[in-house]
Amino acid sequence: MxxxxxxxxxxxxxxxxxxxxxxxxxxxxxxxxxxxxxxxxxxxxxxxxxxxxxxxxxxxxxxxxxxxxxxxxxxxxxxxxxxxxxxxxxxxxxxxxxxxxxxxxxxxxxxxxxxxxxxxAPCEESKPLLSCGDITLDPGKHEVRKQGRVIELTPLEFNILEILLHSSGQVVRRADLSMRLMESGFTGSEATLKIHIRNLRLKLEDDLEQPRYIETIFGIGYRFVEAAE
Structure with a gap:
């Protein structure tokens, strides 16, 4: 088409x-x-x-x-x-x-x-729901919910959250995150990635100073906090 x-x-x-x-x-x-x-x-x-x-x-x-x-x-x-x-x-x-x-x-x-x-593009492959605390991500519907309420994300923000949820509780290195996003067409720098992480935190109503969901591991990368609820 x-x-x-x-x-x-x-x-x-x-x-x-x-x-x-x-x-x-x-x-x-x-x-x-x-x-x-x-x-x-x-x-x-x-x-x-x-x-x-x-x-x-x-x-x-x-x-x-x-x-x-x-x-x-x-x-x-x-x-x-x-x-x-x-x-x-x-x-x-x-x-x-x-x-x-x-x-x-x-x-x-x-x-x-x-x-x-x-x-x-919509995800054609059937994938299981990803949940951590009060955040649920449905790859099939391309939908994210927080406490049952739909959170509108851009396609790139959705991909970032999906990667972090797959490894919840574990650190995802910035270089590895950028590399995995490149498979979906991400062409930005690590500096640009920081902007998208910030926007994702804002949409999840996270605390930018003391994040409850996406934690920055300085000099290394990011981690989705398992205990977020």
Whole structure:
């Protein structure tokens, strides 16, 4: 099945460049020039992935992600000229799945797109529930619950939690965690991984200073605390 990609950028030349390239890679392309127009396209066409410029008129990329995440988990790759860590963290905090900075190579964009789409794909293999304390993860439904309440996670956050729950009570080294995530298409650095761990803690309503769920073992990695309840 052909995947539908929504390109959101207020620069027509960028829309055309990305659209022409991805059409040649057998994707179906949709376009929008700002966040408001993009929301309308999302409602009408349900794209599989969104490539999102940040600096746009009317509704910028951050405002768009914030609105989108209230109603959808469609994966989003930020395309931005902003390279400051605070700007990137802000995008991840709002629910972006990955980012690429301008100028970028189209082949690199394609690699990141395929990686994000793989992470977002539903799990076809039947896997048992993973539970620890009041956290339950269902790989089949791609669902996480805390005390019975559904916790909305991005595909990458879900994969991180699944790996940590598989080894609950044991330390998972940062390098090993990054390597295992690469099998699902993770292309970020260990510094980027820290951002995703932080966001995961926030969604689990963990204490960032004294975590009850995901414990940092300084200089080594992370551990899901078995006694969390």
């Amino acid at each position: 052909t995947r539908k990609i929504l390109v959101v950028d207020d620069t027509r030349n960028v829309q055309v460049m990305i659209s022409d390239f991805l059409t040649g890679q057998d994707f179906t392309l949709l376009t929008a020039s700002d966040g408001r127009e993009a929301l309308q396209v999302v409602h009408e066409a349900s794209p599989d992935l969104i490539l999102l410029d940040i600096m746009m008129p009317n509704m910028d990329g951050y405002q768009f992600i914030s609105q989108l995440r209230r109603e959808s988990s469609i994966p989003v790759i930020m395309i931005t000229a902003k390279q400051q860590e605070a700007d990137i963290i802000h995008g991840f905090d709002l629910g972006a799945d990955d980012y690429i900075t301008k100028p970028f190579r189209l082949r690199e964009l394609l690699v990141r797109m395929r990686a994000v789409l793989r992470r977002a």
